[in-house]
Amino acid sequence: MRIGELATRAGVSVRALRYYEEQHLLTSERSPSGQRHYADSAVDQVRLIQQLYAAGLPSKSILALLPCVVDGEATPELLDRLSAERDRIDRQIGDLVSARGRLDTVITNATANLLTGEQCRPR
Template identity: 55%
Template sequence: MLKIGRLAELSGVSVRALRYYEEQGLLESERTPAGQRVYQESAVERVRFYQQLYAAGLTSRHIARLLPCIDSGHTDADQRRMLREQRDRIQAKMDELASVLRRLDELIDLTRTHP
């Protein structure tokens, strides 16, 4: 059982971010009688996963729509379509990054021989 500050530490995000995730419907929390948030240990992994998804260019809304798949393993046609959509988008982005990487490497080589 973690309080919000501890979860923030363990998962490497800010307290504000965790409250924001809850606001967006991504992260549930129990409450103490006084109203303080309490999380399961498993929340650490979940928050880290969210960070990866954000870094991959998904929005809160995308993630919210993926949650049912992640939690239940069950999906309707729409969700499966979205999963593939995001998958393809990420693949495309990787290709683009690879292309930029090659160009930067060329530049680096070029400026090593031409200082």
């Protein structure tokens, strides 16, 4: 598939796909006229790259992790890195859950104040 179709199917910009190629996270074949062509599996790979970026991994870490994720190839060092990234994400999830809990408390208190006629004013 061509770059525009991959961008549409994966829900990313063409610019993002070019960046992924520059970072060696994604590969394409070139037609005689120079157009990029991607395998159908590129859609899932782009979605994975997006998830890893959203989880806070930099492109260098994603590049190191992709062979394990895509091909199942893993060294003990890579498994340690994967475990460390998972632990970091778990901490991030805990922090987000805590922040959500605090927001829930603020919302509950503000709703109760509105019902009793009190107002929460910014400081």
